[in-house]
Amino acid sequence: MKLQQLRYIWEVAQHELNVSQTANALFTSQPGISKQIRLLEDELGVEIFARNGKHLSRVTPAGQAILKLAGDVLRQVESIRQVALEFSDEARGSLSVATTHTQARYRLPPVIEAFRKDYPDVALHMHQGTPQQIAEMAADGTVDFAIATEALEHFSDLVMLPAYQWNRAVVVPRDHPLTKVQPLTLEAVAQFPIVTYVFGFTGRSKLDEAFSQRGLAANVVFTATDADVIKTYVRLGLGVGIIAQMAYEPEKDDRDLVALDAGHLFEASVTHIGFRRGTFLRGFMFDFIETFAPHLTRPVVESVLNRGDARAEVDHLFKGSDLPMF
Numbered sequence: 001m002k003l004q005q006l007r008y009i010w011e012v013a014q015h016e017l018n019v020s021q022t023a024n025a026l027f028t029s030q031p032g033i034s035k036q037i038r039l040l041e042d043e044l045g046v047e048i049f050a051r052n053g054k055h056l057s058r059v060t061p062a063g064q065a066i067l068k069l070a071g072d073v074l075r076q077v078e079s080i081r082q083v084a085l086e087f088s089d090e091a092r093g094s095l096s097v098a099t100t101h102t103q104a105r106y107r108l109p110p111v112i113e114a115f116r117k118d119y120p121d122v123a124l125h126m127h128q129g130t131p132q133q134i135a136e137m138a139a140d141g142t143v144d145f146a147i148a149t150e151a152l153e154h155f156s157d158l159v160m161l162p163a164y165q166w167n168r169a170v171v172v173p174r175d176h177p178l179t180k181v182q183p184l185t186l187e188a189v190a191q192f193p194i195v196t197y198v199f200g201f202t203g204r205s206k207l208d209e210a211f212s213q214r215g216l217a218a219n220v221v222f223t224a225t226d227a228d229v230i231k232t233y234v235r236l237g238l239g240v241g242i243i244a245q246m247a248y249e250p251e252k253d254d255r256d257l258v259a260l261d262a263g264h265l266f267e268a269s270v271t272h273i274g275f276r277r278g279t280f281l282r283g284f285m286f287d288f289i290e291t292f293a294p295h296l297t298r299p300v301v302e303s304v305l306n307r308g309d310a311r312a313e314v315d316h317l318f319k320g321s322d323l324p325m326f
Contacts, residue, residue, distance in 0.1 A: 003077065005040040006070040008033050009048055013067050017049065017056040075141045079280040090283050096125040098134040099147040100201060101226050103271065106246045107326065108147070111292045118291075119284050130225075131200055138274055144285060146274045147292070150200055158274040161301065163293035165270045165323045167263040168207070169248050171234050171241035174258050178240065184260050186214050193221040193239030195230050207242060210266045231257065246326045270323065295324070 008022070012033065015022045023030040041047055048063035049056040059067065099108065104126060112124060127134075127143055131150035138146035139155045146158065170189060172178050181188045190211065197204045211218040221239050224230050227247035234241035235256060248259040273292060275281070286298040 001040065001043060002036075003073075005036045006073055008036050009040065009063075009067060010070050010074055012037070012049070012056065013059060017058070019056065071140060075276070075278070078141070079278070083280055091119055092121040093282060093284065094123040094125065095145075095285060095288060096127065096143040097145045097147060098127040098129060098137040098143040100131065100134065100149075101128055102201075102244055102247060103147050104128055105227070106244070107271075108292075111288075115284075115288055115291050118287065122284050135274070138276055141276060144275060144279070145288070147271065148274075149269050149271045150205060155274075157277050159277050159279075159305065160272045160274045161289065161293070161296050161304065162323055163271050163273050163296070164326050165268040166326045167245055167268045168242055168266050169245045169259040170262045171231060171243055171248060171253075171257050171259055173235065173237070174256060176240070176258070178260060179258055184262065184265065186211060186216055186265050189240060189242075189262075189265070190216045190218060193219050194242060195222045195224075195233050195239040196220060196242040197227075197230070198223045198225050201225050206267050206269050268325070293324075295322075 008026075011026060012019060012022045015025065019030050019033050023033050026033070037048065044066070046062040046066075047060050048066055050058045050060050097108075108126075115122075116124070125143075127137060129137070131148040134143075134146045134148045135155045135158065137143045139157055147163070170178065170184065178184065178188060178192070196207060199205075199208070208218065219239075222230075222233055224233075227243045230241045230243055231247075231253065233239070242262065245259070245261075245263070248257075250259075253259070273289060273296070281301070286301060289296050289301060290298065
């Protein structure tokens, strides 16, 4: 069994069993990959991939178990490389982050700017997706960090660190009737069509819970993953917008929109930064975490990792009210 063979079967699985695409990605030949997969299967005495003629059609049950272990081996190999790099050149490397549009557009720019000044030789790679996709990318080692509000808690092999809490604003045109409602109530908001995030994005679950608990039906007529798109359709008169407070930009939006504070209407959401348990964190990775969330210093993160049950330890260290608000 060779490390190269494990890498080949892992990459083939990641490329949806397309050996040709895998070969292009790895700068090698398709016949070479197919031969090495066959040699590995012969050595193990089981098929990793079922075949339909010359094409791979699915991963076998044995293959699923083997691929999981192969992924673990490859991640350990990468950790060894990272250890070596940390001691040979601590300020050079790469860092990949998966996050949602809201985080990438409104929260991360100053973090990235500050980090780049400190580490100009670290290449940064940003991936955007749904919270589920983000968590999966961190869990399978595609990215170093996942930053999201939803879905991370469903992945037990992720260490989740609470970064900050945030709440919502109701966004309406300047002449909208809700601007005259004092104080703003959910009952008043429920009288109008609502434009907000797709379910599963940017704390949407908290919004639905708030209406449900009051026995109200939220008339959601349009959803999007992007707050800029939501504001566009509010301007078109499609409905009342409910977005993350951080996504309202007074210098751009005040000309025709009004942001009504909705912090008293919804429970605050907490955004986490997560990474796969067992990941070797290089020095600049600790610094990125602290730049993003200053209370998550290296000693704090290390103490969480050393406790084993990271989630319980984090809950003990940080109550929701102690987290910064954005």
